[in-house]
Amino acid sequence: MKFSQLFIPTLRETPAEAEAVSHILMLRAGYVRQLAAGLYIYLPLAWRVMKRINAILKEEMDAIGAQEISMPGLHPAEIWEKTGRWTEIGDEMFRLKDRGGRDMCLGMTHEEIITWLASTEIRSYRDLPQMWYQIQTKFRDEARPKSGILRTREFIMKDSYSFDRDEKGLEESYQKHAEAYLRIFQRCGLAFYQVESDPGMMGGATAHEFMAPSPAGEDTIVICDKCGYAANVELALSIPPSQKDAGARRAVPLQEGQLEDISTPDKRTVAEVSAFLEADPSCFIKSLLLIGADGPFLALVRGDQELHEKKLQRIVGSFRPAQKDEIKDILGVEAGFIGPHNNKLKKIADISLKEGTYISGANREGFHTKGIKPGTHFDAEWHDVHVARGGDGCSRCGAVLREENVIEIGNIFKLGTKYSQPLRAVYLDENGVEKTIIMGSYGIGPARIAAAAVEQNNDKDGIIWPLGIAPFDVEIVVLAGDDKELAETAGRIYRGLQDEHFEVLMDDRNERPGVKFKDADLLGVPCQIIIGKKALKEGLVEFKIRKTKQTERIAPSDVVARVKQLYGKA
RNA sequence: CGGGGCGUAGCGCAGUUUGGUAGCGCGCACGGUUCGGGACCGUGAGGUCGGAGGUUCAAAUCCUCUCGCCCCGACCA
Known part of the structure; x- marks a missing residue:
């Protein structure tokens, strides 16, 4: 296509509202424009990228038999009421009424709808398994849309759903998706990890996320380079480094094995007491009084660790922090001075506390206690309830974990019967027995793939698209648009590339060379064919790789072969 | 929802403290000269200063309300 006939509104300056690299570059290079918070218009270039990504998605989904x-984007409330999510989900769901006053919503996802479909159509074990997918718009009234295309209120998603007779079938569908996802993200040229994730509101037992490393990412994962363990910090297990020596002796009382109260007036937080006593935070026990379904209990983590509420919730069910007066009523002291010893409350302690001698609140106003030995001075249920961090040990092999910020680009969930049961998606098995369909759900955000690709592949001059998803394969830069000879050479190369099914952008604009070079680098098409008078005098054109800026002078007749070589089609 | 920042020409910004009727750079249009890394000269178009109300002889500027956008946090099928 001719640049002069395409709408590519590049910007010389960075719009003030953009912060993330991908957002800045996609605005500057004329890919997207913002309509409102979290709502974006995809201009021709971005839409071409999306179409390419979607084509890869379709090929790989079709390849596993999906x-x-x-499905509609507008849903009747009734179905969402049946699964309980109409009330479970809050402001994040766009809700509206139709003219008849019926409650409706804009689909945030399609489990309900597809399960309804399955419930009305699938009767027999002979109808299973099935895998259905769509590439469709989702609506979520995000509390905080951000980072351009990364977190929006309306976005396209590839969502697929599997329907199986049993767990074994689900496992197969799940694995097929995992493998397809690996191929998809590879073809899109992304660096990514597959990590264990929290099934969250989706329900079900197993879930994985596909994560593209980027500083713009909103999620954090920990990775073990030795054994391959990788998990979202929402559930990652780890072994915190052992108690630090710095000031550790201060945790030890004068008489070994005894407890010793020390005056710590007005020192309440770990940071304050740690500074006051000159002992490392890892020498303290942080005691948090929580109220669970069975009454109050203490959650204990080491002073240098953070309590992971979701992990704790999985162990004890839902809970809430105790209020100030509740703490006084139960322990007789204010929050800054509570400790695990000398009380009979149920205790859940983090595994990092198993070894060592600690300081904690004395359960006495203005005092802390030294010499607390877990197991000796208090008993507890031991669990991993801290937040995993880089530098911790891997819970599987002990090697040091690494931490990275990542963009979630895809996820896969084993749903089980979470939706099929309330919506009565059932079938009759070989023995005529009614069984509930076992489901899985699998999502990919194409816009996030595009954004992650830009985040991972750019330089000071602009975007550097991976080969598989660039808006064009080749950009021909004709340095003097009005020169006949240049135009003819460009035309020949253009047709030659088209004959080999390459998508070619030809910059035929009547612009100065500098403008064309700058725009070409900004747009990020993987390779450029530069046609200028100088080289053409010698019968040559230039072949430039966007990523390395390496330029080769080659004969016009060799261009097609050189491009084919770059794309591995030689 | 809590905290912070910002709304002035298509984009980036100045002007707001101390009220006096809006300016700079880029871009855009036209003419000319240029033409291998965002050219130069000249001419010109373009703004109810986010909106509403108020104070005042006079409001971009002061006051009240309101809307929008961005960032941090909470939240996040």
Whole structure:
């Protein structure tokens, strides 16, 4: 296509509202424009990228036997009421009424709808398994849309759903998706990890996320380079480094094995007491009084660790922090001075506390206690309830974990019967017995793939698209648009590339060379064919790789072969 | 929802403290000269200063309310 006939509104300056690299570059290079918070218009270039990503998605989904369908974006409330999510989900759901006053919503996802479909159509074990997918718009009234295309209120998603007779079937569908996802992200040229994730509100037992490392990412994962363990910090296990020596002796009382109260007036937080006593935070026990379904209990983590509420919730069910007066009523002291010893409350302690001697609140106003030995001075249920961090040990092999910020680009969930049961998606098995369909749900955000690709592949001059998803394969830069000879050479190369099914952008604009070079680098098409008078005098054109800026002078007749070589089609 | 920042020409910004009727750079249009890394000269178009109300002889500027956008946090099928 001719640049002069395409709408590519590049910007010389960075719009003030953009912060993330991908957001800045996609605005500057004329890919997207913002309509409102979290709502973006995809201009021709961005839409071409999206189409390419979607084509890869379709190929790989079709390859595992999934069938493309299309479901409405507007849903009746009734179905969402049946699964309970109409009330479970709060402001994040866009809700509206139709003219008849019926409650409706804009679909945030399609488990309900597809399960309804399955419930009405699937009768027999002979109908299973099935895998259905769509590439469709989702609506979520995000509390805080951000980072351009990364977190929006309306976005396209590839979502697929598997329907199986049993767990074994689900496992197969799940693995097929995992493998397809690996191929998809590879073809899109992304660096990514597959990590264990929290099933969250989706329900079900197993879930994985596909994560593209980027500073713009909103999620954090820990990775073990030795054994391959990788998990979202929402559930990652780890072994915190052992108690630090710095000031550790201060945790030891004058008489070994005894407890010793020390005056710590007005020192309440770990940071304050740690500074006051000159002992490392890892020498303290942080005691948090929480109220669970069975009454109050103490959660204990080491002073240098953070309590992971979701992990704790999985162990004890839902809980809430105790209020100030509740703490006084139960322990007789204010929050800054509570400790695990000398009380009979149930205790859940983090595994990092198993060894060592500690200081904690004395359960006495203005005092802390030294010499507390877990197991000796208090008993507890031991669990991993701290937040895993880089530098911790791997819970599987002990090697040091690494931490990285990542963009979630895809996820896969084993749903089980979470949706099929309330919506009565059932079938009759070989023995005529009614069984509930076992489901899985699998999502990919194409816009996030695009954004992650830009985040991972750019330099000071602009975007550097991975080969598989660039808006064009080749950009021909014709340095003097009005020169006949240049135009003819460009035309020949253009047709030659098209004959080999390459997507070619030809910058035929009547612009100065500098402008064309700058725009070409900004747009990020993987390779450029530069046609200028100088080289052409010698019968040559230039072949430039966007990523390395390496330039080769080659004969016009060799261009097609050189491009084919770059794209591995030689 | 809590905290912070910002709304002035298409984009980036100045002007707001101390009220006097809006300016700079880029971009855009036209003419000319240029033409291998965002050219130069000249001419010109373009703004109810986010909106509403108020104070005042006079409001971009002061006051009240309101809307929008961005960032941090909470939240996040």
